[in-house]
Structures are given as structure tokens and as C-alpha cells.
Amino acid sequence: MEKHYYPTIGLEIHAELKTNSKMFCGCKNDPNEKNPNVNICPVCMAHPGTIPVPNKSAMEQVVRVGLAIGGTIANFTEFDRKNYFYPDIPKGYQISQYKYPIVSGGSLAGMTVTRIHLEEDTATSKHDRGDFSLVDFNRAGVPLMELVTDAHTFDSVDEAAKTGAQFGKEYQLLLQYLGASEANMEKGEFRVEANISLSPDREKLATKVEVKNLNSFRSAERAIRYELDRMLELYEVGRESEIVQETRGWDDVKQSTFSQRAKESAQEYRYFPDPDITKFMLSEMFDADALKKALPELPAAKRARYKSEYGIKDEDIETYINDHDLALWFEDVAGILKDAEKIKTASNYITSDFVGIKKSDPEATLPSEGNFSELVMLVVDGKISSRAAKDILAMIVKEDSSPNALAEKHGLLQKNDEGALKEIAQKIIDANEQVVASYKGGKENALMSLVGQMMKETKGSANPALATKILKEILS
Numbered sequence: 001m002e003k004h005y006y007p008t009i010g011l012e013i014h015a016e017l018k019t020n021s022k023m024f025c026g027c028k029n030d031p032n033e034k035n036p037n038v039n040i041c042p043v044c045m046a047h048p049g050t051i052p053v054p055n056k057s058a059m060e061q062v063v064r065v066g067l068a069i070g071g072t073i074a075n076f077t078e079f080d081r082k083n084y085f086y087p088d089i090p091k092g093y094q095i096s097q098y099k100y101p102i103v104s105g106g107s108l109a110g111m112t113v114t115r116i117h118l119e120e121d122t123a124t125s126k127h128d129r130g131d132f133s134l135v136d137f138n139r140a141g142v143p144l145m146e147l148v149t150d151a152h153t154f155d156s157v158d159e160a161a162k163t164g165a166q167f168g169k170e171y172q173l174l175l176q177y178l179g180a181s182e183a184n185m186e187k188g189e190f191r192v193e194a195n196i197s198l199s200p201d202r203e204k205l206a207t208k209v210e211v212k213n214l215n216s217f218r219s220a221e222r223a224i225r226y227e228l229d230r231m232l233e234l235y236e237v238g239r240e241s242e243i244v245q246e247t248r249g250w251d252d253v254k255q256s257t258f259s260q261r262a263k264e265s266a267q268e269y270r271y272f273p274d275p276d277i278t279k280f281m282l283s284e285m286f287d288a289d290a291l292k293k294a295l296p297e298l299p300a301a302k303r304a305r306y307k308s309e310y311g312i313k314d315e316d317i318e319t320y321i322n323d324h325d326l327a328l329w330f331e332d333v334a335g336i337l338k339d340a341e342k343i344k345t346a347s348n349y350i351t352s353d354f355v356g357i358k359k360s361d362p363e364a365t366l367p368s369e370g371n372f373s374e375l376v377m378l379v380v381d382g383k384i385s386s387r388a389a390k391d392i393l394a395m396i397v398k399e400d401s402s403p404n405a406l407a408e409k410h411g412l413l414q415k416n417d418e419g420a421l422k423e424i425a426q427k428i429i430d431a432n433e434q435v436v437a438s439y440k441g442g443k444e445n446a447l448m449s450l451v452g453q454m455m456k457e458t459k460g461s462a463n464p465a466l467a468t469k470i471l472k473e474i475l476s
């Protein structure tokens with residue numbers, strides 16, 4: 001029997017908070033500032049004698065995130081100095097939190113959260129100017145929230161990779177819903193690191209490797225998978241001693257991880273409470289109950305509501321979960337249509353047809369809720385075919401106008417005049433003796449050929465359901 005191995009992963013996710021000013025000074029927190037060293041002051045440049053003052057709204061955001069994942073908000077909290085030397089860290093230490101994080105516990109997307117704490121971001125180094133480096137301090141001191149999950153052991157590589165990526169995605173969505181962070185991965189506002197290990201013993205953790213540079217959730221999933229497969233191969237050939245504690249990067253081009261640096265013994269940061277910063281009693285600073293009540297509807301609650309209220313497919317719900325404006329617009333449409341079947345039809349046209357049009361034409365805009373609802377009613381009432389509905393939708397995303405008027409103008413209204421359709425049906429039956437004979441002989445499919453001819457005769461304007469009914473009646 002093949003030996004079984006158990007993957008364990010833990011995630012560390014850094015997110016830059018969306019605040020007006022930086023974490024410990026009044027400088028503007030602007031991730032889009034292109035000019036270097038514009039948003040700086042003596043505090044974030046670590047001039048001697050300056051005193052950092054914590055940003056209360058950044059602390060409040062962390063409390064809100066903690067409440068949203070069902071975590072425990074600390075009563076007491078303090079900031080610590082994490083000492084290390086690097087050009088992008090002007091003080092020679094980073095202000096972070098060690099013993100008393102703002103949030104402990106909580107859970108999201110099937111993983112348990114260990115803690116969420118607040119710290120300051122570093123400056124950015126640019127190494128593209130030849131034999132020297134430049135440092136831009138605009139980002140130095142921007143509020144940075146770090147979430148750490150518990151290490152989770154899974155039964156399969158697939159489960160580990162999927163759960164890890166899913167957690168990241170759900171957390172990003174949560175921060176966006178809360179307005180706590182833009183959490184744009186490409187801009188570095190949301191940075192995922194995964195601690196990965198593989199063990200033959202479910203109860204015993206093996207050497208872990210830290211993987212960085214995960215710039216998308218797809219990369220995160222692939223990197224976890226790649227790294228676990230690499231470890232598995234080493235086990236299988238008896239070379240597991242080559243799995244060493246190290247930091248590995250993910251190469252998106254080669255689709256593989258590579259060794260960045262071996263971890264010597266865990267770095268000694270000599271954490272100690274920052275004597276320049278006051279301690280905080282969070283329970284006195286914030287009214288957690290009031291903050292919790294004021295939280296917006298979060299993704300999980302919205303999914304449940306869409307399911308019970310509209311009964312639409314899970315994948316359609318995800319489209320709305322990921323597109324706030326589209327969701328609001330859809331809710332307005334649903335409010336106009338009211339009926340469950342009509343709402344489902346509307347949702348199909350939105351999530352498949354409108355989203356499809358939008359993909360190929362970014363200029364396409366949502367039509368007014370009223371005109372879109374009118375289009376749905378034309379389909380539901382059988383006044384236009386689904387083909388015509390798609391054509392009209394393509395028109396109203398370019399220029400918002402009445403679908404009824406467009407259907408008339410372009411001759412897309414289906415003929416529902418029974419008398420006229422009966423005449424045409426009779427004509428077609430007379431001209432197709434053989435087809436009629438085979439239908440009467442039991443070939444149900446032969447009827448479709450007659451319906452097809454009716455559609456052709458009416459240039460597609462006949463209502464196919466009505467045409468079928470009439471043909472059946474005449475031939476019965």
C-alpha cells in the first residue's frame with residue numbers, strides 16, 4: 001500500500017489599511033502616489049526626538065475585522081518594537097504587536113485564525129537604477145494589519161491547496177466589504193505567505209517551508225500544490241532530509257518555487273514594548289457591540305440571503321458577491337420583477353449574457369433597471385425569442401432604451417396571432433407530405449422539422465412553443 005502523507009499549511013496575510021493618514025503620524029496614506037518621498041515627515045523618517053502617535057481609526061478597522069470573523073477583541077493592547085536592520089526600515093525597528101494582539105481567534109472559510117495585529121509598513125526599495133538602490137519612504141509607516149491562521153492539517157494536497165487559496169480570497173473579499181482595505185494584490189496591498197509542510201504522521205509536524213511572492217490566488221494555490229508535490233517526491237526517493245527550513249519564492253513564469261534564503265536559527269527580534277507609545281484599554285476605546293451592529297452585510301450573509309430570497313444558482317451568486325455594483329443593480333431589478341421565475345430568468349441574462357458582453361466590450365454599461373426588467377418580461381411573456389432577447393440586450397447596453405420599442409422597430413416581436421400561424425402551418429403541412437407521414441408514423445422528431453420551416457417562413461418571428469402547439473393540433 002502506498003504511504004500516505006499529510007500536508008499542513010498556515011497562512012500569514014498582510015493587508016494595508018485604507019486610512020487617511022499613516023499609522024503613527026499625520027502623513028497621507030496614499031498607495032497611488034507616484035512621486036517618491038512626498039508623504040513623509042520627521043516621525044515616519046525616524047528623526048531623533050519624534051514621538052509616534054497611533055492612528056485610532058486603523059485600530060478601529062482591526063477591531064471591526066476581528067468582530068467580522070467572530071474573534072475575541074483584546075481588552076488590553078500595546079505596541080512593541082521588532083528590532084532588525086534593513087534600509088527600508090528607518091528606525092532600525094518596526095513598530096508591531098507581540099504579546100497582546102488586538103484580535104485573537106475567529107474563523108473564516110474553514111480555517112481558524114490565531115491572531116490579527118497591527119504594525120507599520122516598510123519603505124520600498126528600488127533596485128533598477130544600476131549599481132545603487134533608491135528608497136521611497138511614502139509607504140513607510142502605512143498601517144499594516146497582519147492576520148495569522150492556525151496550522152491546518154489536511155488529508156490531501158488538493159484539499160490543502162484549495163482551502164488555502166479559498167481562505168485568502170474570502171479574507172480579501174471581507175476586507176473589501178468592510179472598507180478596511182482595497183486589498184489589491186497586484187499593488188501589494190494584500191500579501192499572502194504560506195507555511196507549508198508535509199508529514200507521514202498526521203499528529204507530528206514536519207519541517208516547514210515559507211513561500212512568498214504569491215501575487216494572485218491562482219499563484220497561491222499552484223505554489224502550495226507545487227511545494228507539497230516537491231516534498232512528496234523527496235519523501236518517495238528517501239531524500240526527505242533535503243527538505244530544510246527556508247524561505248522560498250514563487251516564480252510565476254516557471255510555475256515553480258525556488259529557494260530564496262535558508263533560515264538560520266529563528267531571527268532574534270528582541271521584541272519589547274515601545275516606551276514611546278501609550279498602552280490601550282480597547283474596551284474603553286471602542287464600543288464593540290455598537291461596532292458589530294454597524295457592520296455591513298458580509299459575504300457569507302449575502303450568499304445565504306441571495307439563496308433564500310432569489311433561489312439562484314451558487315455560481316450566479318458568486319458573480320454578485322464579487323461585483324458590488326452589479327449586485328445592487330440586480331437587487332433593484334428583482335424588486336421590480338418580484339416573481340421568482342422572472343428573477344431567475346433575469347439573473348441568467350445578467351450572469352451569462354451581460355457578463356459575457358462586458359468581457360468582450362468593456363464599454364458596455366448596465367441599462368436602467370426598468371428597461372432591463374421590460375426585456376425580461378418580453379421573454380417571459382413569449383413576446384420575443386431568447387435569441388431576440390440577446391440581440392436586444394446587446395443594443396441596450398450600448399444605448400439604453402425601451403426593449404419593447406426596439407423589438408417592434410427590428411421586427412423581433414414573435415407572432416402570437418393564432419389565426420395567421422394556423423394558415424402558415426397548414427401550408428407547410430400540405431407541402432411536406434413525407435415529413436407529416438413519418439411524424440404520424442411515430443417519429444416525434446419529424447415535428448421539429450415542421451416547426452423549423454414555420455420559423456423560416458415567419459423569418460423567426462413565430463413563437464416556437466405556439467407553432468408546435470398549432471402543428472400538433474392540426475396533425476392530431
Ligand SMILES: [Zn+2]
Pocket residue numbers: 022025026027039040041042043044045141
Ligand atoms: Zn510621517
